[in-house]
Amino acid sequence: MNAYAITSNVQLNKASCLKIAVNWKLIRILSIVFIVLFFAFYLYQVNAEISERYSIQQYQKSISEFSKENKVLEINSAKLGSLDNIVDSLEGLGFEKAGKVHYIQVLDTHVVAK
Numbered sequence: 001m002n003a004y005a006i007t008s009n010v011q012l013n014k015a016s017c018l019k020i021a022v023n024w025k026l027i028r029i030l031s032i033v034f035i036v037l038f039f040a041f042y043l044y045q046v047n048a049e050i051s052e053r054y055s056i057q058q059y060q061k062s063i064s065e066f067s068k069e070n071k072v073l074e075i076n077s078a079k080l081g082s083l084d085n086i087v088d089s090l091e092g093l094g095f096e097k098a099g100k101v102h103y104i105q106v107l108d109t110h111v112v113a114k
Contacts, residue, residue, distance in 0.1 A: 079085060
């Protein structure tokens with residue numbers, strides 16, 4: 001039992017020596033520096049998050065505007081592509097409906113004939 005008491009006493013003396021060797025001023029300064037660095041990193045991450053969300057919101061607005069414009073263009077395309085509008089447009093341009101078609105027959109293989 002006596003040997004056990006001596007070794008435990010030696011361990012306590014080593015631990016008390018370590019407590020004396022700790023520089024508390026340095027630990028406080030380092031902890032303050034780390035707190036400031038972590039706070040700055042936190043602010044940077046929050047700023048990046050907010051800017052990403054703003055970008056996503058802007059992209060969603062652009063997508064909704066493009067989809068509305070696409071619907072309008074589809075409707076206009078359907079209106080322009082209908083056959084009734086094509087006939088009206090051709091009549092408005094001065095075209096007439098063709099009756100009987102007569103083709104000119106070229107008897108010679110030359111472009112110019114005598």
